[in-house]
Amino acid sequence: MGDLPHYDEIEATYHYLAKELKKRNIVYIHLMDQLSKGSHALPEGFIERFRSWYDGVIILAGNMTRALSEELINAGTIDIAGFGEPFISNPDLVERLHNNWELTQPIRDLHYGLGNHGYTDWEVYKHPVTI
Helix, strand or coil: CCCCCCCCCHHHHHHHHHHHHHHCCCCEEEEECHHHHCCCCCCCCHHHHHHHHCCCEEEEECCCCHHHHHHHHHCCCCCEEECCHHHHHCCCHHHHHHHCCCCCCCCHHHCCCCCCCCCCCCCCCCCCCCC
8 A cells, every 4th residue: 555645446446456366366465554654554444354355365564563463363354464663673573572572662763774773783682680
């Protein structure tokens, strides 16, 4: 959906696309909810409706949390949750999600900065010291 604003035919367009993808035996589709980028979010209930139109693998990324990913996967709404931006600032993201450790928030001003700072210099989770 990218940066397209919502438009009157959005449901009909994606319903048609889902049917065509199914006809062509497309194995998976990767959707991105742009809300976290300050752009146009998926319409309310869109993922659930898209699931009813398309029976292939659905990967959803964008503003994903562990709780939301588990909810959507357990409901059968999506098959795979994509975590893009959280991986930038959490090189140990899988361990953090597994252990419910706090995530380090990315600094978007550093994205696409053509340097390593903000990409490769994030620290792994440090356990609180208890005495």
